[in-house]
Structure formats: C-alpha cells, structure tokens
C-alpha cells in the first residue's frame with residue numbers, strides 16, 4: 001500500500017526540485033502507477049498548480065506540459081492532425097477514459113515503462129524532454145538514461161513534415177500491450193520504434209532506400225516484407241505472462257510490415 005505522510009502543493013519548480021532530492025519524497029503525476037506501489041512517502045509533491053497541464057503550439061513545435069493527461073493528448077485536435085492520429089491511436093486503448101483523464105504524460109514518460117504505448121509513439125517523432133536541471137534532452141537519449149531525481153517539465157515535439165502510423169497488439173482490450181509499434185518517415189529519416197518487447201521501446205532506422213521509396217509511395221510489397229524481416233530480426237524480444245519471445249518477434253515483423261504498407265499508401269501525397 002502507498003502511504004503518504006505529508007502533501008505539498010509546489011509553488012515553483014525550484015521548490016519541487018529541492019523537495020524531490022530527498023529519497024523518501026516523491027513527485028505526483030496522476031498517481032495511477034504510484035498508488036499500486038508499496039511505499040512510504042514522506043512528502044508527496046504536487047505539480048498541478050504550476051500551469052503544466054497545457055499543450056502549447058508554436059510555428060516549430062508542440063510543448064506538452066508534464067501534467068497534461070493522456071485524455072488531453074488523445075483529444076487534442078492540432079496534435080493529432082499533425083501526427084495523423086498516431087498519438088490518439090497509441091493512448092486510446094490504455095484502460096479507459098476515466099483512467100486517461102488522470103494519467104499524465106510526465107508520469108508516463110518519466111517512468112520509461114517497458115509496456116509503454118506513450119514512450120513508443122513519442123520516440124517515433126523528433127521529440128525531446130525538458131528536465132528542470134538536466135535541460136533539453138532528446139527523448140531517445142532520455143529513454144536510455146538512469147532514473148534520477150530531476151523533474152520532467154515538458155515533452156517537446158518538433159513539427160517536421162512526417163508521415164506516421166501507430167499499431168499495437170493486445171490479447172484483450174485495455175490490457176497491457178503484447179507489442180507496440182510506431183513507424184514514421186520523412187525526407188530525412190525513417191524511425192521504427194518497438195516497445196513492450198516486453199522491455200522498453202527501442203528505435204531503429206529504416207534503410208535509406210526503403211525510407212525514400214516509402215516516403216514517395218513507390219515501395220514494392222517484396223521490399224517492404226524484406227525490410228520488416230530485417231528490422232524485426234534486430235529487435236530483441238523476450239517472454240512473459242502475455243506472450244512468448246518467438247510470438248513477439250513474429251508480431252514485430254507483422255506490425256512493421258503493416259505500418260510500412262500503410263505509410264507507402266500515404267507516400268507521395270506530401
């Protein structure tokens with residue numbers, strides 16, 4: 001059971017950061033993961049008074065405050081227009097609407113959970129985290145960093161021109177995913193992100209030739225199959241109660257192939 005001795009509504013990020021340096025204190029997101037833990041928390045630090053529950057859009061980027069909920073991500077028209085619904089597709093099977101009204105992007109990304117749909121989809125974009133002390137770090141780098149006592153203030157997504165698809169497989173609706181897959185292409189790069197392997201999401205790159213062809217919508221079925229096979233073979237999978245290692249590897253191939261086919265159909269329209 002989670003036990004909290006004292007609740008502090010932070011008045012500034014500096015105050016929250018200072019409090020969070022003590023190991024027994026703890027930042028609160030939506031508390032959905034936290035409440036499942038067996039932990040004695042001295043001071044629970046609430047960031048909800050700091051105006052970090054907003055998605056701001058500028059010419060170049062989306063700036064998503066850490067207290068933004070998964071439901072707000074799901075329903076944000078401009079963000080989903082830009083990413084072609086990939087964010088909505090990634091979060092809409094996470095438990096239920098009431099749950100997504102509470103779970104935050106800060107808690108989801110800071111946790112770097114193996115099963116995370118949220119980490120998978122944002123890794124497929126040119127995205128960054130803004131850490132209070134650590135500054136702006138590419139999400140790809142942050143995903144590999146060891147957990148510390150910093151505060152994730154925002155997730156920043158560059159609005160480059162990019163086609164993107166998100167797919168995941170679940171044994172039953174609302175369960176944790178068996179495998180997650182987000183693929184994006186643009187004129188410069190092609191990212192394939194696979195999560196719930198069951199380890200946390202990894203990002204690989206499409207070969208130059210296939211990326212160019214998919215971006216232009218002229219890739220053949222055979223080329224996409226080969227590329228999916230080649231990338232899936234580089235993704236390390238393992239077994240857990242939801243699925244075996246071999247099944248996950250086969251799924252990785254199938255989901256990558258399907259995303260490439262869908263992106264190829266979109267290709268050439270830009």
Ligand SMILES: Cc1cc2nc3c(=O)[nH]c(=O)nc-3n(C[C@H](O)[C@H](O)[C@H](O)COP(=O)(O)OP(=O)(O)OC[C@H]3O[C@@H](n4cnc5c(N)ncnc54)[C@H](O)[C@@H]3O)c2cc1C
Nearest residue numbers: 027029030031032033034066103104106107108116117152
């Ligand atoms: C039953 C259940 C099913 C789930 N299913 C899925 C699923 O299918 N797919 C999926 O992607 N996710 C799933 N999740 C995870 C969920 O979507 C959230 O990612 C998770 O609950 C964490 O978000 P939160 O806002 O609740 O964070 P909290 O539980 O409040 O915090 C999580 C951790 O992050 C820290 N933290 C929170 N915010 C910050 C911050 N801004 N800076 C620094 N540290 C911070 C906290 O101290 C804590 O250690 C599931 C969770 C549960 C409990």
